Every structure is written in structure tokens, then in C-alpha cells.
Amino acid sequence: MSKAGASRITLKNQVVVDMPKGISLVPAGDGYTEVADNVIIGRSIHSYCSSSCSGECGRRIGSTIGVYRPGAESVSLTSKMKTALDNPKGTQAWGGEFYWNNNAYINFQQSGCNNNFCLYTNDAVTDKYAINTYENIKLKNVDIDNSVVWMNPRPESDIAVESCGWFVCSAADNVMAYSKDGSLFHAHDAVFRREEATPGIFIPRNLNRADRDICADPIESMNSIKCLYPGQHRRYVMLVTDSLDGDTMERVIGPTAITTEGLYGSWTKESFFNNTLNEYHQDGVDASGFYQAQKRRSRFPGIVETDRWYNVTYTGTLPGSMRYQLQGTESEDEGIIITVPYVRPETVRVSVGTEDGKKEVEGTVHTLGQDIDALVTTASPAGANQWFYSTNKIKFSIKGS
Numbered sequence: 001m002s003k004a005g006a007s008r009i010t011l012k013n014q015v016v017v018d019m020p021k022g023i024s025l026v027p028a029g030d031g032y033t034e035v036a037d038n039v040i041i042g043r044s045i046h047s048y049c050s051s052s053c054s055g056e057c058g059r060r061i062g063s064t065i066g067v068y069r070p071g072a073e074s075v076s077l078t079s080k081m082k083t084a085l086d087n088p089k090g091t092q093a094w095g096g097e098f099y100w101n102n103n104a105y106i107n108f109q110q111s112g113c114n115n116n117f118c119l120y121t122n123d124a125v126t127d128k129y130a131i132n133t134y135e136n137i138k139l140k141n142v143d144i145d146n147s148v149v150w151m152n153p154r155p156e157s158d159i160a161v162e163s164c165g166w167f168v169c170s171a172a173d174n175v176m177a178y179s180k181d182g183s184l185f186h187a188h189d190a191v192f193r194r195e196e197a198t199p200g201i202f203i204p205r206n207l208n209r210a211d212r213d214i215c216a217d218p219i220e221s222m223n224s225i226k227c228l229y230p231g232q233h234r235r236y237v238m239l240v241t242d243s244l245d246g247d248t249m250e251r252v253i254g255p256t257a258i259t260t261e262g263l264y265g266s267w268t269k270e271s272f273f274n275n276t277l278n279e280y281h282q283d284g285v286d287a288s289g290f291y292q293a294q295k296r297r298s299r300f301p302g303i304v305e306t307d308r309w310y311n312v313t314y315t316g317t318l319p320g321s322m323r324y325q326l327q328g329t330e331s332e333d334e335g336i337i338i339t340v341p342y343v344r345p346e347t348v349r350v351s352v353g354t355e356d357g358k359k360e361v362e363g364t365v366h367t368l369g370q371d372i373d374a375l376v377t378t379a380s381p382a383g384a385n386q387w388f389y390s391t392n393k394i395k396f397s398i399k400g401s
Helices: none
Strands: 008-012 015-017 021-023 032-036 039-041 061-064 097-101 104-108 117-120 131-135 138-142 177-179 200-204 224-228 236-243 256-260 274-277 299-305 309-313 322-327 335-341 350-352 359-361 385-388 393-399
Touching: 104 117, 236 309, 256 299, 274 299, 322 335, 322 393
Parallel strands: 008 032, 015 039, 021 061, 032 097, 039 104, 061 117, 097 131, 104 138, 131 177, 309 335
Antiparallel strands: 177 200, 200 224, 236 299, 236 322, 256 274, 256 309, 335 393, 350 359, 385 393
């Protein structure tokens, strides 16, 4: 089951058995996809592949973690296809959300060469994954410790002019599988009370992004880290920054680094948050139709943890207009503080809302005797901002929705 050209998709009441890749959807635009009430079986008792490792008898994948592509595309199953249906073919969309509800994954185990996984990242995604939320998931005959998810690392071959340039593509390090009720972390037939299930998330295996107060050690067999949210206010979301200038495909402002800032952003247990992001994958060919166009969108999606302070530092001169958004939040109370350095004195204005209905927010003025670090905090409303004249930095509050 694969691609559809619509931005809103509902897939329900399907049974998928013995498929190398079960459910893998690539909708278009910035929509909402619901995948619910399905049964996905890795290897059935009648599988002729039960003891074989070759060819089509290799790995079984229940579903791929969802991604949106920018525009619609018609697909004909009777015509020749040069790429797989679930290949997003180029860059990925700004937003998009997947909701996986009440799906059963059955018979996903690791045995020799047959390393089977309920969830899997899409090998063709280079730039951005959508927000993926899982709830009421039933895991039956699943190896909870080794076969729930596999987050595929990007190969070093990405570092090439025809791919992501001189830095590896960023999507593989910035994917989240959010278990809203903790059902991804327990076998369905395990003996535990429902109220004991703890929400949490799987993120890629990189301790530079792992809050050690809530995240366990890396799980090598799943190339991921499990982080639990035991009633605390911090959790992982996606920060997307984007150039709105007309030269967004030509201007180079990456790699971009998201790092924790100062006392109010200090990472726990003396570790240091560092998420370095590349620009998007190169897009298309030039007018000759032969050479790579060498155009990469100045857009940077990266995972962050809410209720913290971050520096966002770009490599080149900043565009005149930038857009920032937190994706995957559950309330307007969730937010972060961002500080962006400029290379020279600027007049920087901060607005909130959509392009059609944005509202400018006046900067906070520091007066004698005030704590300069307490003017804009995580308790401030969206758009509250402060300009530091001595260091040419803008600090502002950004909230969820």
C-alpha cells in the first residue's frame, strides 16, 4: 500500500500479511493522514519464507514512518514505474501529520538475517519527516526490545553535489515516533495496568540530542533511543526554520546549528544539546537538462525539547525574512526560547500568525535594574522578543498550537 496524491488520507480496516513493506504512504501537501484499525502481520505461519533469508524472503516491515511530499502526483499501477511508489521523489513538504490509531502489529521478531520491524524509516527521505503519533497500538508476538522500530542512518554517500552537498542529509537524525499512550513500549499481552503505561518517544540514536533525565541508553538493535514522559512538562517536538526570501533556493545559510543556551537552556547531566542541520537535498537539473541545478531550499527541520532556551546559528548571512514554527505540539502552552545572532546591526521585527494574518509584536525594552535574561522567558507569550544591541542578537518566544 503506497502513494496517494491527496493531502488528507484515511486508511482503515485493512489486513496486510507477509509483505516486505506493509503500509507506506506518501501523501501530498501539508495535510492529515489517519491510519486506523488495521492488522499488519510480519510473517504468517504459512509463510514459505519462514526459514529463508534470500531475495524476497528478507526483512519484513510493518509500516514506514510517514512523510509528506510538496505536490500531488497521479499514480497508475498499470504504467512503468522507475522508482518505488513510496519514494517521495525529491524534497519533502513543510508540514503534514500522521495519526496511527488502534493498529495491530503481529509476528515481528529478530532471527538471524531476518530482522523484522514494526516501524521503519523511509530510505528515500532526505529532508523532513512528518509528525507521527501512535496510540492504542497492539504488539503481539513482537520482540519489544529489538523489533519495534528501526531508524535507518543516512549513508555518507549523501555528501555529494547531486545529493545534500558537503554535509550529510538531516532527515535521518530528526525523525520522531511519538507514543501518546505508551502502547509502543509494551507487548499487548503483557500484564500491566493501563494507567501504568507512560507516554514517550523514539528518536534516532544520538546522545547529543538526548535528555538524559528521560532518555535511556541507545538501543543498537533499533538504532534509536527511547525517551519516556513520566508526567513532566518537557517533550520532543520539531522546530522548522525557513527562508521566505526569493533566493531561498540559491542562498547558502547552512549547515545550521541548534544548541542549548546558557543557564536557562542547560542540558541535563552535564551533556550538551547540539543538532546540526543541512539545507534540503539538491533539487532538479539546470536548463541543459544534464547538470545538477545545485539548488537547495534554505529550510531546516530539527528536533528540540520544549521548555528550553536555544541558539539557532546559521552559516551565511541571514535572509531578510525567516519563518519559525514548532510542529508536533499539543497545546499553546508548549514552547521554547530562540536566540539568533546577526553578523551586523539590524532592525529585526518579530510577527506571529500566518502570512495572511500576521501581527507584529513590539520588542521588550530593558530598563536599569532589570535582569536582562528575565525579560523574555518560556512563560512569555508567543512573539515576545528582545534585541541585544551589544551583540546583535534577537531573542524571542515561540509557542505551539
